Amino acid sequence: MFTGIITDIGTVIGYDHRLGTDAIFTIASQYEVNTLTLGASIAHQGVCLTLIELNPGPTGSVWRVQVSQETLDVTCAHDWRLATKLNLERALKVGDELGGHMVSGHVDGIGEVVQVRQENDSHRVLIRIDEAIAKFIAPKGSIAIDGVSLTINEVDDAIFGVNIIPHTWAVTTLGRLKAGTRVNVEADQVARYVERILSRKN
Structure with missing residues (x-):
């Protein structure tokens, strides 16, 4: 983990x-x-x-x-x-600080950056994902992009946006992002389990 x-x-x-x-x-x-x-x-x-x-x-x-x-x-x-x-x-050790969210390292799929724009000191990045992953995405939920824990700002069908602060932009590979860049996407595990439970109930 x-x-x-x-x-x-x-x-x-x-x-x-x-x-x-x-x-x-x-x-x-x-x-x-x-x-x-x-x-x-x-x-x-x-x-x-x-x-x-x-x-x-x-x-x-x-x-x-x-x-x-x-x-x-x-x-x-x-x-x-x-x-x-x-x-x-x-890998996380018992007793380590959980600073982001629980990430398994099992990527759900590949997303494609559709837009990068600067917002004040930060960058807003819009990413398009496959419909199979989109069902796990919700505003204010967590997501891992290229292994980086981020908060989802907005969702529009299969496109979602994240805000990347200057520190994260500088100390990770996210600073290389531009339109057309492919990224690894892992959805929040809690969202995955909730969707599974609800789909079985239906």
Whole structure:
């Protein structure tokens, strides 16, 4: 489990995806290698991935993760290449502060940014999502975009808006957003369970 509070931005420094195999990504991070363990779960742009190799790096640590074809098909991991920047968050520990909301690292689908505009010091971002995810979206609810916990401001059918404050814009990869950018979307788990209960009752 995660909280949607990003603690580092990693960089893809290696990529291997041969025909008929899963993709292997090598990630460089500022996390100290002695604070990580082989097999640990880390959210990469909101996608929960397991460390299959771990080594010291020039400024922290370097690890490798294996991404299945299924994950490549349903997340923006398909778009990652050398030098791609990734929001990183280590798994929540018992006793840690829950600063965002409960995030599983299991992406529901891919959204597309339709508009980015500045509002005072912040940025308002409109994102279009698939109808299958739209049923989980509600004003003032929580959502994870590329692993970042955000509050939904408004909803218009399959398009919703979020407000990104300057700090979040600067310390996450959300500062790269522009019209046409694809993003990983994970709906709030509470909304998902409520919808499931109500659909079964109906």
